Amino acid sequence: MNLITNLKQSTSKCIHTLYGVNIPADQVLVNATKPEIEGDYTIVLFAFVKQLGKSPDALGNELGAAMMADMPGILNQFNIVKGFLNFTISNDYWFDFINSTDPNQLVPATENKQKIMVEYSSPNTNKPLHLGHLRNNFLGWSIAEILKLQGHEVFKTCIVNDRGIHICKSMIAWQKFANGATPADTHQKGDHFVGDYYVKYNDAYKAEVADLVAGGMLLETAEKEAPILKSAQAMLLLWEQGDAATIDLWKRMNAWVYEGFEVTYNKIGSDFLKTYYESNTYLLGKELVEEGLTKKVFFQKEDSSVWIDLTVDGLDEKIVRRKDGTSVYMTQDIGLAQLKQKEFNTDASIYVVGDEQNYHFKVLKLICQKLQLPAADGIYHLSYGMVELPTGKMKSREGTVVDADDLLEEMINISKEKTEALGKVSDFTPAQLEELYNTIGLGALKFFLLRVDPKKKMIFNPEESIDFHGFTGPFIQYTHARIKSILRKTGTTITLTANELLPLEKQLAIELSIFPAIINEAADNLDPSKIAIYAFNLAKLFNTFYTEHSIANADSETKKQLRIKIGILTAATLQKTMGCLGIAVPEQM
C-alpha cells in the first residue's frame, strides 16, 4: 500500500466520521507539496468545501487533526495555506522506508495476473529494418518488460509479412539482374541484399514506364502495362498456385532476409517467443469468413466478393475477401487473432503497430466482436506515431530512410569516441570495451526513442540523438556507474540505525517510494516514456545529492550507513527502470 493511497483513504474516512459525508478515496486529490511550502504531501480542499459547507481553513483544521490521529507515526504535522492542506510525513516513516526496502523486490506483484501477448516488430521481407521499426521494436519490447515486472505472464510475438506482390518484386529483380549472386558472394547482410533488389525493381519499373510514355502511351496505362510489373503479378499467381521453382526462390530469398534480421534483432535485443508468418496464417482467416457468412455477419456482393457492413457503427463497408477468393489484410488478421488466442489462451493481445493503421484495428476489433471470437475484447492497438526527420518524412523512394543497421553502428561509434576521449576505463579488456560501447550507444538510441509519448509522432534529430548529456540514456547510465563506483569503495554490508534525514535524503526517499506507482502508470497507459522521465528525475536528484553530500566521507558512521543504503536503492531502481526500457546500466563508464 503506498502512501498516497493511504492519504486518500484516510481523507475519505475522516470526512465521513467528521461530517457523515461520503467522498470516495479516488476523488481525493493528493499532490506533492510545492518546494517553497512546508510539507511533503498536499490535499486540495476546494473540492469538498462547497459540499461540506465549511470554510477551507475550518475544514483544514478539523480534517488535519483527524488525519493526524488516523495515521499516527506517519503524519507529523500539518498546515493550511489558501485551501491546501499540507502534511509533513514523519522522519520515522521515511527512515523505515529506506531501511526496510529490499533492492531486489522493488515492485510488488499485481493481484490481477493476466496472460498478455505483445505483438511487435512485424517486418516485411523485402527491405531491411529502418528507424520506424526501431521505435516499434523498442516500444514492444519495453511494454512486454513493464507488464512482466508487474507480474503478468507475457508472450512476445512477431508477425512476418512474408508474402504478396511486394515480395515478388524483389524476386523478379533478382532473377533479372543478380546473375545468381548471393549475399555471401557480395559480403552483404541478407536483408540489405534483398532490399537492394527491391530498389532495383522500382528503378527498372520507372524506366519502363518512362519508355512507354515516350512511345506515346498514357502514363496511367503505362503504369499498369510495364512489363516488369506484369512479371511480378505473374509470379504472385505462380506463388499462389504453389509453383515449385517460385516457392523455392521465395524461400531462398526470405531465408537471406531472416538471416539479416536475426543479426539486427540480436544487436538490439529483440526476441520473440513465437514468430507467425502470414504465409501460414492467411488461410485461417478464410475459414472464419465462411463462418461469418453462415452467421450472416458478412454478406456477399454480386461479384461474389465478401463484405461487412459497419455503417451502423459509424464506419464504412469493408471487404474481407476478394471476388477471386483470395484473402486481404483484414482476413489474415482475423485469422491471426483467433489463432493467437487459441494457442496461448491470452486475456489480452497488444498490437504494436503505427498509427496509420488506427482504422484497421478499430475495424478488426469490431469484426472479431461481431464474429464473437474469444479474442475480440482483448484486442488492444498500441498505436504509435511516425518517426520523422527534421527535413520531413522518411521516404524510401527519395532515399531519406534512416537504416537501422547504419544508425546502430553510428551510435556505437560515437559512444566509443566519447568514452575514449574521457579515458575513464583504461582498465577494461578489449571485449569489455566493446560491450560498453554497445551498451552506451544502444542506450542512447533506445532512450531517445522511448522518452516521448508513443502516441505522438516524433522528430528524430540526428544531432540531438547523439547527445549524451541531459535527458539521455548515458546520463542515467553514468549516474548508475557513479553510484556503483562509490559502493565498490564503501562496501554494501550495512547496519542502519535511526537517523534524522536531511532534505535531500528525504527527497530521494520520496522519489524512490513512487517507483511502483510509476510502473503501474506506465503499464496502464502502455507508455514507457513515463518510466524514462522518472529515471531521469531520479538520476538528476541523486546527482544533486551527490554534489551536496558525501557518502564515503559522511559526518558520522550512521549517516554513512544510511547513504550507502540510499545509494543501493537508487542504483537498483535505476537499473530496473532502464531494464524496462531495454537498456543495460554499466558498473563503470
Added chain:
RNA sequence: GGUUCGGUAGCUCAGCUGGAUAGAGCGUCAUCCUUCUAAGAUGAGGGCCAUUGGUUCGAAUCCAAUCCGAAUCACCA
C-alpha cells in the same frame, strides 16, 4: 468532405481524471574539478500554453467554434 490525433520557451518534449508562481533537456551566458567518476552540479536568460468564446472559487488542462498540421476513409500489407 467524414473520422481520429496533434498545436506549450529558439529547438525537442513533460504537465492535460481542473488547483498554489506552467516545468525539463538541448542551445546561449556565467560559476564549480589538490574532496566518493565534471557523460556531473549551481545560477541567469528565455512563455498571450494556436485563436475566440463558455463552464467556475479557480482553466495549459473541461466544453464549443475557428485557424494550422498529420494520419486515415484501398479488392496494398
